[in-house]
Structure formats: structure tokens, C-alpha cells
Amino acid sequence: MGQIIGIDLGTTNSCVSVMEDGRPVVIHNKEGAHVTPSMVALSPAGDLLVGTLAKRQAVANPKNTVFSVKRLIGRKFESPEVKRLRTASPFEVVESSNGDAWVRLGDKQFSPPEISAHVLEQMREIAEDYLGEKVTDAVITVPAHFNEAQRQATKDAGRIARLNVQRIVNEPTAAALAYGLQKDENQTLAVFDLGGGTFDISILDVTDGAFQVLATAGDALLGGDDFDARLVAYLVDHVERESGASLKKDATALRRLKEVAEQAKMELSHTASTAISVPFLTQHQGQPVHLEIEALSRELMESLVQAELERLRAPCERAIADANLAVSDIDRVLLVGGMSRMPAVQRVVEDIFQQKARKDVNPDHAVAMGAAVQGSILAGARTDAVLMDVTPHSLGIRVVAGKFSRVIDRNMRIPARAKKTFAAAEKGQDFVTLEVYQGEDEYVKNNTYLGEFRLSGIPRLEGGREPHIQVTFNIDADGLVHVSAIEPTSGAEASVSIRAAGGLSNKQIEKLVEERGR
Numbered sequence: 001m002g003q004i005i006g007i008d009l010g011t012t013n014s015c016v017s018v019m020e021d022g023r024p025v026v027i028h029n030k031e032g033a034h035v036t037p038s039m040v041a042l043s044p045a046g047d048l049l050v051g052t053l054a055k056r057q058a059v060a061n062p063k064n065t066v067f068s069v070k071r072l073i074g075r076k077f078e079s080p081e082v083k084r085l086r087t088a089s090p091f092e093v094v095e096s097s098n099g100d101a102w103v104r105l106g107d108k109q110f111s112p113p114e115i116s117a118h119v120l121e122q123m124r125e126i127a128e129d130y131l132g133e134k135v136t137d138a139v140i141t142v143p144a145h146f147n148e149a150q151r152q153a154t155k156d157a158g159r160i161a162r163l164n165v166q167r168i169v170n171e172p173t174a175a176a177l178a179y180g181l182q183k184d185e186n187q188t189l190a191v192f193d194l195g196g197g198t199f200d201i202s203i204l205d206v207t208d209g210a211f212q213v214l215a216t217a218g219d220a221l222l223g224g225d226d227f228d229a230r231l232v233a234y235l236v237d238h239v240e241r242e243s244g245a246s247l248k249k250d251a252t253a254l255r256r257l258k259e260v261a262e263q264a265k266m267e268l269s270h271t272a273s274t275a276i277s278v279p280f281l282t283q284h285q286g287q288p289v290h291l292e293i294e295a296l297s298r299e300l301m302e303s304l305v306q307a308e309l310e311r312l313r314a315p316c317e318r319a320i321a322d323a324n325l326a327v328s329d330i331d332r333v334l335l336v337g338g339m340s341r342m343p344a345v346q347r348v349v350e351d352i353f354q355q356k357a358r359k360d361v362n363p364d365h366a367v368a369m370g371a372a373v374q375g376s377i378l379a380g381a382r383t384d385a386v387l388m389d390v391t392p393h394s395l396g397i398r399v400v401a402g403k404f405s406r407v408i409d410r411n412m413r414i415p416a417r418a419k420k421t422f423a424a425a426e427k428g429q430d431f432v433t434l435e436v437y438q439g440e441d442e443y444v445k446n447n448t449y450l451g452e453f454r455l456s457g458i459p460r461l462e463g464g465r466e467p468h469i470q471v472t473f474n475i476d477a478d479g480l481v482h483v484s485a486i487e488p489t490s491g492a493e494a495s496v497s498i499r500a501a502g503g504l505s506n507k508q509i510e511k512l513v514e515e516r517g518r
Contacts, residue, residue: 006371011197017372024369041065042105062090073112074150090251117160143198144170145218168478172202174370195337215322217315245284457492
């Protein structure tokens, strides 16, 4: 096995890191930047563009430029989350034959793993250019709060990109690894990770090189995109008030506003106000419409995103409670993700944890660096650290009355194994179908369906006794689920490696891999 690279597959930007002289190094791309836009586009000439090239033409080609596809990965088209994203997307989100959310570029439909694979391929090429050798192995990070479908879809993206995905690692855990090894001290660490599309909070115990996650929580639909959307909505209203022009269905104008909103948001992290100027934004009644705001204040920006700031609190409080800690027990708070630079976010963090957060590691680089460190651990090059993560969601099966019976509780350390015995629902039945779900609600209809399998050959027991089924859940180091069941009297057994309902089939993945190998 050669070098195992670490990839932060981000919502807005992606980053790749390798180990050099025992330390993680973030590699710059051909443009000299250490992060690359997670964007894929189909040009008018029919060429597929990735990264910086895709972003450069996004304003002129908004309907054929995909961004933030990480928010669609592993999700169903009819899910409430995707319905919300569809209304704000300039590119078309479509329903695949299995009900998943895909995207359309030109006359072709692409799955989110396929789009993500193009970004991963570029990360691999950046690493190969730097190392001067072929790269086949990677550690890829995901938000800690990603569910089974999202984790599997991310791993599928790696396969399509012709990478051997050695491990899927939670983003805040990777960041803690990058930070903790630099500090070389025992501590209880909270990693606050607010990126472009997701929010995670993880509490870790770091003792003598052992990184043990105590609890994790988050919001898979809270990130910089949502902060940008608030400012874009304000700018759209401002233009309509000033000129009468409506921009709500103007994809090109909205893409231009998205870019200026991102820039203004970043500038307001360092200055009290910023100017916004967008000439010839559109036309209205035959006249050009310009957007000119001499001074957009930080105070106004913070007022626009107050609801998003408040949404940061509940996951933090839940993680602290799940870790069985008090706020005073936490020694350090580490900021990760580009949105953590926003002063209002930092004030919320300080208010929750009653201390100033640390910025020792670049928020844009920490996750990729930690992934590279984990790669060196897996390769056996580093033996002074060990990573112990947890599962972010409870797992169980459907029982009578549509209720959810937990077998594994959230925040159980992984790899994990747990058993539970159930009575057959009806006397005399010779088979049982086991439906597997993930979530926290007492009813399965409010949780995520993962899959099902059948246990056959259940015997009819004497005296009208009910047969009992022993169900075992195994979660591997990537957080992926394997379920088995046995009827002890007969020895009948069945098992399944859960691939969440939907997603790409192995046949589809193999075809995409073959196409890339040509």
C-alpha cells in the first residue's frame, strides 16, 4: 500500500492532504489555492468542467453548473430537505428511477455520487501531481451527523473515482486528530464544525494519543449556504423595492447575487461594513438595473441570520448532555469550517461553552489534515494515536404498531455490536420480515428506512409457544451497518449488509468505474 491521502469532500470547497515527514501537508491545486470549489459543470461545448473551471463560468451557465451536491447525496427526491433545496437551486434536481434526488446537466442525469466522484478525482490528481506517483487509497471525511445512506453514497463516490476508500471518518473527529496531535496534551475537546452545508459538534476525550468521541450531534442542513440565502433574499427584495424588477426566476442574476453574498459575508467577518456593487444585474422595462449598496453593515447581516445562529445551540446542548458532561468539564473548543470565522458564530460558541474558542488549525484545512493523519495510522506509519468514533444515530427494527425498537443507541462507540431478542408477531408464522430503521423517534414513520431482509424456516413450536428471533447489529469502522437474525430452536438464520434504500447499485457503480477507466 502506498501513500493514503486524506480528502475533505466539502459542500462548498474540497481539500486534500498528505503526510510528509510525519506531519500533514495540505496540497495546493494548479491555481495555487489550497481549497478547490466542489463544483461540476457542463459547458456549452459539451465539456465537463470541475472545480475552479466550473466556478469561473457559473454566472454565465447557472442551469448547467452543480454546486453543494453534498446536500443532495443519499437523499430522496420527495424528502422535505430536497424539496427545500429544489426551490433555491438554479440547476434542475430530478427524481431517479429509484426515487433518489439526482441532477440534470444538459440532456443527461447524474447521481450525486457521480458528481462527487468528479471532485474526488480532481483531489486525487492534485495529490498525484504533488507526489509524482499514482494514488489509489484515500480516507474521506463526512459530516458526523450523516446517516447510513449518505455515508454509503460517499463511499460509492470514492469507488467511482477509482479510489480504495480505506476509511470514512467524521469531519470533527478528523479535525480533532489534526489539532490534538499538535498539542500533545490530555484534554476534553469540543469540535465545533460549521461548514458550507452542514453543522457538527463532537465532544472528545484525548488521553495519551487516544481520541475517543464521547458524543456527536448536528444539523445536516445548516451551513454557509443558508447564511448566504438570507442575504441573497434581502438583496432580491432590495432590487425589487428600488427598481420594481423581480429576480426570483432569473437564474443568472441569482447566481451573481450568490457570489456577491458569499464575498460580502466573508468581508463582514473582518470589517464592520462592506459595499456591494453589481452593474447591469438585469433589465426592467427596457432599462438596465444595477445593484448599489454603499454600506452593508455587519449588524444587518447578523440580524438576517439570527434564526440560523439560534439553530446552533440545540445540537451543542444535546452533545454535552449525551457525553454526560457539564460545560465546565470541557477544556478546549476548536473552531472548524469556514463559517466559524463569522464573529456572531464565535459569540454563540463562547456563550454556549463559556470560553473563547481556539483557532490553532486553519478551519479550512483541519479536516483534510486529520484525514491524512488517519491514513498514516491505517498504513501503520503512525502508532502514537488511535481513533475511537461513535455512531450518530440510533438503529433498530420495526415492531408491532409501527413502533421503533432500538438495538443500538446513538453515540455508541464503533465498531459496535449489539443483540436484542424479539417475539414473532404472530403465532404459527414460518418467516419474518425484518425492517431496519435509523433515527430517534418512537415510530418508524418518522425515522429513516434503511432496508429489510427475510428470515425463513421458523418452526411451529409445541404448546402454542411463540418463536423468538435474536437480532444482531454490527456497525463497522466506517459507520456502515450489517444486520443478522437467528431463530435459536431451528438454527434458521439470515443476514444482510445494509445498503440504504435507493442509492446506486453495484452494477451501476461498476459501469461508471469502467467508463472512467477508458
